[in-house]
Amino acid sequence: xxxxxxxxxxxxxxxxxxxxxxxxxxxxxxxxxxxxxxxxxxxxxxxxxxxxxxxxxxxxxxxxxxxxxxxxxxxxxxxxxxxxxxxxxxxxxxxxxxxxxxxxxxxxxxxxxxxxxxxxxxxxxxxxxxxxxxxxxxxxxxxxxxxxxxxxxxxxxxxxxxxxxxxxxxxxxxxxxxxxxxxxxxxxxxxxxxxxxxxxxxxxxxxxxxxxxxxxxxxxxxxxxxxxxxxxxxxxxxxxxxxxxxxxxxxxxxxxxxxxxxxxxxxxxxxxxxxxxxxxxxxxxxxxxxxxxxxxxxxxxxxxxxxxxxxxxxxxxxxxxxx
Amino acid sequence: xxxxxxxxxxxxxxxxxxxxxxxxxxxxxxxxxxxxxxxxxxxxxxxxxxxxxxxxxxxxxxxxxxxxxxxxxxxxxxxxxxxxxxxxxxxxxxxxxxxxx
Numbered sequence: 528x529x530x531x532x533x534x535x536x537x538x539x540x541x542x543x544x545x546x547x548x549x550x551x552x553x554x555x556x557x558x559x560x561x562x563x564x565x566x567x568x569x570x571x572x573x574x575x576x577x578x579x580x581x582x583x584x585x586x587x588x589x590x591x592x593x594x595x596x597x598x599x600x601x602x603x604x605x606x607x608x609x610x611x612x613x614x615x616x617x618x619x620x621x622x623x624x625x626x627x628x629x630x631x632x633x634x635x636x637x638x639x640x641x642x643x644x645x646x647x648x649x650x651x652x653x654x655x656x657x658x659x660x661x662x663x664x665x666x667x668x669x670x671x672x673x674x675x676x677x678x679x680x681x682x683x684x685x686x687x688x689x690x691x692x693x694x695x696x697x698x699x700x701x702x703x704x705x706x707x708x709x710x711x712x713x714x715x716x717x718x719x720x721x722x723x724x725x726x727x728x729x730x731x732x733x734x735x736x737x738x739x740x741x742x743x744x745x746x747x748x749x750x751x752x753x754x755x756x757x758x759x760x761x762x763x764x765x766x767x768x769x770x771x772x773x774x775x776x777x778x779x780x781x782x783x784x785x786x787x788x789x790x791x792x793x794x795x796x797x798x799x800x801x802x803x804x805x806x807x808x809x810x811x812x813x814x815x816x817x818x819x820x821x822x823x824x825x826x827x828x829x830x831x832x833x834x835x836x837x838x839x840x841x842x843x844x845x846x847x848x849x850x
Numbered sequence: 851x852x853x854x855x856x857x858x859x860x861x862x863x864x865x866x867x868x869x870x871x872x873x874x875x876x877x878x879x880x881x882x883x884x885x886x887x888x889x890x891x892x893x894x895x896x897x898x899x900x901x902x903x904x905x906x907x908x909x910x911x912x913x914x915x916x917x918x919x920x921x922x923x924x925x926x927x928x929x930x931x932x933x934x935x936x937x938x939x940x941x942x943x944x945x946x947x948x949x950x951x
Contacts, residue, residue, distance in 0.1 A: 559921040606901075613898050620882045629860055629884060686881070693902075832861050832886075839887035 550751055555681040558624035566750055569743070570680050571625050573752070578618035579636045579643035583817050585611045587651045587660065596654060603700055604657065610697065614690045621682040637822040645803060646729050648811030655708055655715075655722035661701015662771070663723070663730035669694050670764040671734065679751035702771065709776045716776075723772075724780045732803045734761040765793045860884060864913040865891040867898075869905035877909050885910075 542561035549556060556562055585608045592608065595601040619629055635641035646664055651657070672694065675687040708719035735741055735757040747753035755763075765784070772779050783796040805811065862884040868877035880899045885891035891910040899905070919927055935941045945951045 557921075559918065561921075609897075609901065613901065616883060616898055617881055623864070623882070689881075835886040835890065836861055839890070842887060 550679060550749075553679075553751060555684065556679055557681045565746075567625050569747065569750070570683065570752065571622055571627050573747075574618055574622040574625070574683055574686075575627065575632045575635070576642050576644075578615045578622060578632065579641055580647065581611050581615035581618060582636070583643045583647045583821060585615075586817055586820055587647055587649070587813075588657060590651055591654065591657050594654070595657070600704075607661075607697055607700065610693050614693070617686040617689055618683075621680075621686045624682045625680075633825060637818065637825055639809070639818055642807070644733060645806040645811060646733050647817060648806050648814045649725070649729055650813050653718050653722060655705065655718040656726070658701050658704030658708060658719060659722035659726040661697050661699075662705055662775075663701075663726045663768075664733070665694055665697040665701060666767070667730045667733040667764055669698060670760055670767070674754035674760075675752075677751070677754060683752075702775070705775050705777065719775075720777050723777045727780050728798065728802075729806075731761055731764070731798055732800075734758070734764070736800065736803070737798075762792050765795065769793070862886045865895070865910040866913050866916060867891075867895045868909040868911070869895075869899055870907040871905055873906060877907065880904075882913060 539561075543563065546556065546560070546562055546566075549560075556566075588604060588611075589608050592601055592604050595604050619632060622632060623629060632641070636643070646667075651660070669691060672687055672691050676684055676691055678684045678687065705719050705723070708715040735744075738744065738756045738758045741757055744753060744756060748756070768779060769784075769786075781796050783794060785794050786792075787794045806814070809815075863886075864882055864884055865888075866882050867880050869880045870877045883891065883894050883898055885894045888910060892908055895908045895910055900908070931937065
C-alpha cells in the first residue's frame with residue numbers, strides 16, 4: 528500500500544529532521560535509521576571503494592611473499608596480506624548494511640566499474656618496496672583512517688577502529704625493513720632510497736586532490752563522514768614523515784620541502800596531479816594487471832564457492848531427513 | 851523487514867558474529883561474514899575476527915534469524931522508562947551521608 532504523497536512528504540521531513548539532529552549532536556547513524564539517499568550513496572561508494580582498495584592492496588605485497596629474505600619476513604608478510612583481506616571483508620560487511628550486496632560489489636570491481644586507491648597500481652620491483660609500502664602507504668592510510676573511526680555512520684566507524692588497530696603493525700614493520708636496509712651495505716641503502724623516491728609522491732596523492740578541487744569534501748564534512756580536509760591530512764602526514772626520515776637516514780625526494788615557521792606548515796613542491804588522474808583513469812603502471820588477477824582469482828574460485836554451497840545444502844537436507 | 855546486509859541474492863548466507871573476549875565476559879557483536887554453513891561460519895569468524903587473540907569463544911547466528919525493534923517507532927517503543935527515575939538509586943537522596951547504602 529502506498530501512502531498519499533503529502534503524507535510521505537511530512538514523514539520524510541520528520542525523518543530528515545531526526546537525521547539532521549543526530550548529525551548536529553555528532554551522534555551516529557545506524558543501519559536501520561532513515562538517511563538521505565545522497566548520504567547512503569556517498570557511503571556505499573566510499574566504503575566499497577575502500578574495501579576494494581584493501582583487496583587489490585593484497586597484490587603488490589603477495590608478490591613478495593615467496594621471495595622475502597627470511598622465514599620471519601615471509602611469515603610477517605603473510606600476516607600482513609591476510610590482514611588486508613580481513614580489512615576488505617570488514618568493509619564489505621559495513622557497506623552491505625547500506626543495502627548493497629557483496630556479489631554486486633565484487634562484480635563492480637572485476638568489471639572495472641568501481642574505483643580503488645590509485646596507489647596499488649604501482650609495481651613493486653624490489654624488496655625495499657615492501658618497506659616503503661609499509662612506511663609510506665600504510666602510514667598515509669593510517670593518517671586518513673584514524674579520523675574515519677569517528678565517521679557518523681556506525682558500522683563504518685566500527686570497522687575502521689578494528690582496521691586502525693591492525694594497521695599500526697603494518698607501518699612499523701615497513702619502517703623496520705627500511706631501517707635494516709639503511710644499516711646494511713651501500714647497495715641496500717641505495718635500494719631503500721630508490722623505493723622511497725618512487726613511493727613518496729604517490730603516497731601524498733593518497734589524500735586526494737587539493738581542497739579547492741575536491742567538490743565532495745564539503746558535503747562529507749558536513750555529514751561528519753570526513754573530519755579533516757585532504758590538504759590538512761597531507762600536511763599532518765608530511766609533518767610525521769620528516770623526523771622519521773631522519774631516523775631512517777633517507778632523503779624525502781622533494782628539494783622544496785621545508786618548514787614554514789610563519790605559516791606553521793610545510794612548503795612543498797606541487798604534486799604531479801596529471802599522474803594522479805592518469806593512474807585513476809586506469810592508465811597507471813599496473814591497473815590492467817591488478818584487475819586481471821582479481822578477476823582470475825574470482826573466476827577460478829567459483830567452483831569452490833559452488834561446492835561449499837552444495838555441501839551445505841546436502842548436509843542440511845540430510846539433517847532434515849534424520850530429524 | 852529485511853536484516854541489514856542480507857539481500858537474499860548472495861551465493862552464501864550472511865552470519866552475524868559474536869566473540870567472547872575472555873572468560874567472565876559476554877559475547878559481543880563484532881561484525882558479519884558470508885559462509886555456506888554454520889561450521890564454516892565459525893571457522894571463517896576465527897580467521898577474520900580473532901587473528902590476535904581477540905576471543906576465547908565465538909557465536910555465529912544467521913543474519914536473517916535476527917529480529918529487531920522497529921527503528922521508526924524509536925520514541926514510543928522506549929518511552930516506558932522515561933519519567934520512572936525511581937528505578938535508579940540516585941532517585942533516593944534521603945540516605946545521603948549514611949554509610950554502606
